[in-house]
Amino acid sequence: MKVTRVGLSPGFGGAKKEIAALEMPDLQVLLVGETREWETVEYVADAVSQGRHKALIVLSHVPSEQSGAEECVRWLKTMVGEVPVRFVATPDPFQDGALTKKP
Numbered sequence: 001m002k003v004t005r006v007g008l009s010p011g012f013g014g015a016k017k018e019i020a021a022l023e024m025p026d027l028q029v030l031l032v033g034e035t036r037e038w039e040t041v042e043y044v045a046d047a048v049s050q051g052r053h054k055a056l057i058v059l060s061h062v063p064s065e066q067s068g069a070e071e072c073v074r075w076l077k078t079m080v081g082e083v084p085v086r087f088v089a090t091p092d093p094f095q096d097g098a099l100t101k102k103p
Contacts, residue, residue, distance in 0.1 A: 001053050003028045010064040015039035022047065022054055029055045033064030062090050 007021040011033040018040040021030055035041060035058060047054040066089065073087040 001028060001055065003055075005029075006031060009033065009035075010059075010068060011061055015043070019043050022056075028053050029057060031057045031059055031064070033059055033061040066090065 005024075005027045007024075007027050007030045009018050009021065009030060009032045012035070013032065015036060018030060018032060018035060021027055022040070022043060030040075030044075032040065035056075041056060044054050044056040070087045070089075073085055076085045
């Protein structure tokens, strides 16, 4: 499928926002952190069944927010220099045995 426009809904945006994005006629793909299978996933399945060019990519909640959280730390440091601010990465529990690794 040719893709000219992609939307992003990091974390959990909810079906109302996700479906509103997918209803845009010029948006073909939506990247989400997580979603409910009985809402947005079914909307995309129905859209594809209707012959509409729509796709959904589920990244997983934590990875979809991690870069934004890291950028937020850089931004906060410029505003509150007297307060220590640091980024603490959260491992994705579904990748590379993160739950079994010791810190």
